[in-house]
Amino acid sequence: MKKVLLLTIAVIAIATMAACGNRDQVTLRVFNWGEYNHPDIPRLFEEETGIAVFLDTFVTNQAMYSRIVDQGAEFDVLFPSDYMIERLILEGRLAPLNFDNIPNARYLHHYFFDLPYDPEGRYSMPYMWGMFGILYNTTMVQEPVYSWEILWNEQYARQIYMYAAARDTLGVALKLLGYSHNTRDITQLHAARDLLIAQRPLVRAYQGDLIRDSMIANGAALAPIFSGCAWYTMGENEDLNFVVPIEGTQFFVDAMVIPVTSRRQAEAEQFINFMMRPDIALMNAEWIGYSTTNTAALEMLPDDWRESQIYWPTDEILARGEMFRDLGDFRQEFYDAWMMVLVGAGG
Amino acid sequence: MKRLFAYPYILWMGIFIVVPLLLVVYYSVTATGPDGNTVFTFDHFRRFFAPITPGMDQPLRERIFVSVALRSIRLALQSTGICLLLGYPVAYIMTRKEYSEKSVLLFMLLVPMWMNFLLRTYAWLTILERNGLVNQLLTRLGLPMIDILYTDAAVLLGMVYNFLPFMILPIYTSLKKMDPRLIEAAQDLGAGGVSVFMRVVFPLSLPGVISGITMVFMPGAATFIISNLLGGQQYFLLGNLVEMQFLNVGDWHFGSAIAVIMMLLMVASMVILSLFDKGENQGRSTII
Numbered sequence: 022m023k024k025v026l027l028l029t030i031a032v033i034a035i036a037t038m039a040a041c042g043n044r045d046q047v048t049l050r051v052f053n054w055g056e057y058n059h060p061d062i063p064r065l066f067e068e069e070t071g072i073a074v075f076l077d078t079f080v081t082n083q084a085m086y087s088r089i090v091d092q093g094a095e096f097d098v099l100f101p102s103d104y105m106i107e108r109l110i111l112e113g114r115l116a117p118l119n120f121d122n123i124p125n126a127r128y129l130h131h132y133f134f135d136l137p138y139d140p141e142g143r144y145s146m147p148y149m150w151g152m153f154g155i156l157y158n159t160t161m162v163q164e165p166v167y168s169w170e171i172l173w174n175e176q177y178a179r180q181i182y183m184y185a186a187a188r189d190t191l192g193v194a195l196k197l198l199g200y201s202h203n204t205r206d207i208t209q210l211h212a213a214r215d216l217l218i219a220q221r222p223l224v225r226a227y228q229g230d231l232i233r234d235s236m237i238a239n240g241a242a243l244a245p246i247f248s249g250c251a252w253y254t255m256g257e258n259e260d261l262n263f264v265v266p267i268e269g270t271q272f273f274v275d276a277m278v279i280p281v282t283s284r285r286q287a288e289a290e291q292f293i294n295f296m297m298r299p300d301i302a303l304m305n306a307e308w309i310g311y312s313t314t315n316t317a318a319l320e321m322l323p324d325d326w327r328e329s330q331i332y333w334p335t336d337e338i339l340a341r342g343e344m345f346r347d348l349g350d351f352r353q354e355f356y357d358a359w360m361m362v363l364v365g366a367g368g
Numbered sequence: 369m370k371r372l373f374a375y376p377y378i379l380w381m382g383i384f385i386v387v388p389l390l391l392v393v394y395y396s397v398t399a400t401g402p403d404g405n406t407v408f409t410f411d412h413f414r415r416f417f418a419p420i421t422p423g424m425d426q427p428l429r430e431r432i433f434v435s436v437a438l439r440s441i442r443l444a445l446q447s448t449g450i451c452l453l454l455g456y457p458v459a460y461i462m463t464r465k466e467y468s469e470k471s472v473l474l475f476m477l478l479v480p481m482w483m484n485f486l487l488r489t490y491a492w493l494t495i496l497e498r499n500g501l502v503n504q505l506l507t508r509l510g511l512p513m514i515d516i517l518y519t520d521a522a523v524l525l526g527m528v529y530n531f532l533p534f535m536i537l538p539i540y541t542s543l544k545k546m547d548p549r550l551i552e553a554a555q556d557l558g559a560g561g562v563s564v565f566m567r568v569v570f571p572l573s574l575p576g577v578i579s580g581i582t583m584v585f586m587p588g589a590a591t592f593i594i595s596n597l598l599g600g601q602q603y604f605l606l607g608n609l610v611e612m613q614f615l616n617v618g619d620w621h622f623g624s625a626i627a628v629i630m631m632l633l634m635v636a637s638m639v640i641l642s643l644f645d646k647g648e649n650q651g652r653s654t655i656i
Contacts, residue, residue, distance in 0.1 A: 083616045091618060179515065185601055187616065226518040226600020231493070240498045356617045361420075363612070364432050364604050 048073040049288050052085060052096040054275070055230065057149070058296075059308040066295055072288050080229055081186055089280065090114070097283040098292055103274050104188070104345035106145050107138035111347060115144045116279045122290035125297035128315045133274060137344055145276035146293050149311035151248035152272050152334060152342050153189060154265040158258075161242035169197040169266045172243060173216075178223045182235070182244035185227040187359035188345060189271065190217065193245055196268045203346040207354060214358040221365050236261060247273070249311025252332050256310070263331050265338050272342025274314070395624035412625030433609065437629070440606040443520065444588035447527035448535075451584045452577065454528070455535035459576075460569075462536075463543040474540075477533050489526055489597050496522055496598070518600035526594040531587060535580040542576025543569070578641050586634055606630055 051063075055078040063074035077096070079085040082105040088094045101109065109115050120126055126146060133147040157166050161180065164171075172181055172193070184190050192202035194213035204210060225241050232244050237257045246254075251263035277296060279289045295301055299317035306313035306322065312332055313319055319327060326332045348355060401407040416433045462473050480488060495501045496517040503513040516522050546569070554564045592607030601608065606626060613623030 081616070083618070087615055087618055091620070221602075224600075224602070226602060228600055231597075235497065238497060238499055353617075356619075360612065360617070361432070363601055364436055364609075 046073055047071070047285065047288060048075050049098065049285055049292055050075045050077070050096045051098045051292065052077050052079060052089070052094075053098075053100040054078060055080065057100065057275075057309060057311075059301075059304045062296075062301070062305070065301070066292060069295070070288075070291060072291070074292070083187075095282055096280060097285045097289040099278050099280060100148060100275050101278060102345070103136065103138040103276070104347050106276060106278055107347040109278065109280075110139060110144050114280055114282075116281045116283065116286055117143045118146065118279065118293070119286070119290055122287060123294040123297065125294050125299075128297055128299060128302070128317045130314050130316050130319065133314050136274060137346060138274075139276075145278045146297065147274045147276045147314040148296065149249060149306075149309065150272070150274045150314055151312050152265050152338070153192070153245060153247055153270045154251065154263055155243060156236055156246040156251045156254060156261055156263050157243045158236070158239060158241075158260050159262050160239075160260050166243075166262075166264045167267055169193055169245075169268055172245070173197075173220055173223065175223060177242050179225050180242035181220075181223050181225055182232045182241050183217075183220075183224050183227050184232065184245050185229050187355050190227075190245070190362070191355060191358060192271055192345070196266070196270060199268065201343065202271060203343070203348065205348065205351045210354055210358055214361055217362045218365055221362070227363065247311070248331055248334070249309060252312075252329070253310035255331070265334065265341055267341065269341045269343055272339070272344050274344075275311075392624045392627050395620050396628045397625075399621055412622045413629070415622060416625060416629060433626070436604055436609055437606055437633075439603065440589050441633070443524060443527065443603075443605065444585050447524055447531060447588045448581055448585045450524070450528050451532050451535040452581065455532055455580065456539055456577070459536045459539035459543055459573075462540050463546075477536060481533055485530060486593065489530065489594055492522070492526055492529070492598060493517070496525075517598065518602055520599065520603050522598040523595050523603050526598040527588050527591065530594065531584040534583040534587075538579040538583065539573055539576040542573045546572050574644070578644060582638065582641055585637060589633065590630060 049066075049072050051074055053076060057078075058076075063076055067073050079088065082102050085099065085101055086105060086108075089096060089099070106115070123146065129147060133150070134142065136142070136147075139145045155166055155169070155171065157171075162171070162177070171177070172183075183193075188202070191210070191213050194216040195202045195204060195209065198209065198212055198216065200206070200209045200213070228235075232241075232246060233250055233254055235241060236244055236246070237254050239258070239260070246263070248263065248265070251261070255261045255263065277293045279286055279293075283289055296305070297315060299315060299321065302313055302315035302318035303321050306315070306318050313322070319333070322332075330338060396412055397408060397410065398406050399409045399411060417431065419431050420433075458473070458477075493500075497503075498513070498515060498517070500517075503515075506513055516525075550568055550572070551564055554568045559567065589605075590607050592605060592611045595601070595603050595605045595608055596611075606629075610623050610626050610630070613619045613626065617623075
């Protein structure tokens with residue numbers, strides 16, 4: 022009996038090893054946001070370089086972090102946002118980039134040279150950027166929209182979506198209260214939390230990407246959303262408009278980084294260089310709708326994109342932006358506050 | 369030789385059920401101490417049952433996690449009840465001899481299950497949306513629109529929709545196994561339609577009813593996808609709480625403690641149901 026068992030195990034083991042054959046093929050493991058690159062990218066990169074791309078996607082920065090740190094998933098290129106990059110750098114999880122392998126870095130727009138999360142730009146190559154603001158349906162909201170306060174207006178009860186992410190949504194309440202969204206003051210944070218708990222009866226749902234499709238289908242009147250996402254929805258439904266509130270908001274950058282655990286750093290840099298090539302950057306920018314960081318791609322974009330204050334904000338609007346910073350140990354307070362908002366007094 | 373065939377399953381169970389279960393229990397009773405080493409603690413369980421002040425304006429201290437648990441149990445019980453009320457007649461009709469299309473009914477019941485559960489739940493979003501199919505139909509008919517998406521009614525609807533087959537199938541199986549001569553015997557002895565059903569058919573189908581209840585109540589109490597999609601995270605359930613600890617907060621210890629509490633809840637409900645089942649077995653022997 023034991024012999025049969027051993028034989029079975031041996032057969033399975035050999036079959037498994039044979040399946041992993043084809044070893045000359047190099048595969049690059051890329052971890053990006055969902056729908057955040059042109060779908061042809063893996064194919065085009067493989068055709069040019071012979072390097073296959075395995076693409077996996079995440080929904081939030083926290084989910085990405087959890088996947089690579091807590092669950093130990095191995096990736097070669099990640100696309101986190103600014104404050105998450107800062108945290109990854111502080112924790113020593115990112116490899117410095119070798120810019121000799123990324124000549125297309127010269128196309129990077131000057132906005133992204135000295136950013137607080139990676140002051141010397143050694144670890145990250147900015148990919149897309151934007152601002153957080155209010156997307157609203159002009160047929161349902163007649164009054165002028167300029168302040169976060171409208172999200173607390175009872176006239177729009179059950180017509181307001183809120184974004185289901187701790188920092189972004191607590192950030193809205195903090196900005197409305199006149200604080201920084203990088204605060205480490207527990208009283209300020211709790212005031213923001215209480216503001217959001219008070220808002221609960223007016224909120225239609227706390228959602229992520231589903232907000233986009235629902236707003237296109239006239240599903241609600243108001244929703245805080247990222248500018249790139251707003252730009253896409255406005256192309257689909259002309260009743261929608263987008264505003265960056267006067268109290269201020271987040272100015273964000275999503276960038277490409279290489280984790281220290283990657284064993285294919287040169288290939289990963291080759292991929293980053295490919296993504297920064299003007300034609301590829303243009304392809305991605307046009308397909309996603311987020312603002313590009315690539316000067317050459319920007320010049321090739323249609324005029325109505327470049328002249329739009331939503332796609333490419335004016336300096337005045339840009340000045341309303343503040344970048345998220347890593348909060349260190351205070352992070353936990355944000356999660357606890359956010360959990361209280363969701364568990365909430367109501368329901 | 370017979371035992372040999374059980375080995376693959378025992379191996380499978382050991383690696384994918386017992387070990388993870390032990391890990392969850394381990395995480396639920398440990399924490400990282402101040403000097404970085406692991407310490408044994410019941411703090412996560414205490415935290416679950418402790419009262420918390422939800423907001424500064426509300427001096428009332430509420431047992432928030434307990435109320436989430438109660439909400440989960442309430443919704444699971446409601447969906448189980450509705451599934452039983454809807455499912456029993458369907459199962460009963462399917463076993464009637466004169467109902468020649470019973471295979472069609474069974475087929476219609478099974479076809480939606482060939483499609484992924486997540487996709488079917490997404491489909492409800494489109495149906496219930498403010499400008500979705502239901503409301504378009506209502507507007508055409510000149511009726512007022514309804515807006516139930518992102519309410520607990522929508523969550524309940526999603527649960528009933530997804531779990532109904534799990535109620536119907538076990539009841540159908542137990543009714544089908546029943547000897548029709550028992551009914552004839554009861555009728556011969558002068559029992560009317562109602563008392564045949566109440567004193568013969570229903571008691572004999574109880575094992576099916578009980579496994580149906582188990583199969584609907586448990587996933588109902590543990591769901592997080594349905595409440596996420598159709599409740600818009602407005603109706604936070606135990607499953608959502610666990611998901612949040614693992615995927616967003618990264619507090620595996622507290623998440624595991626909640627999971628252990630959920631499992632104990634399930635075990636408790638199974639024990640209660642098995643008491644019913646035993647009582648029924650004795651009852652059946654007296655009937656036959």
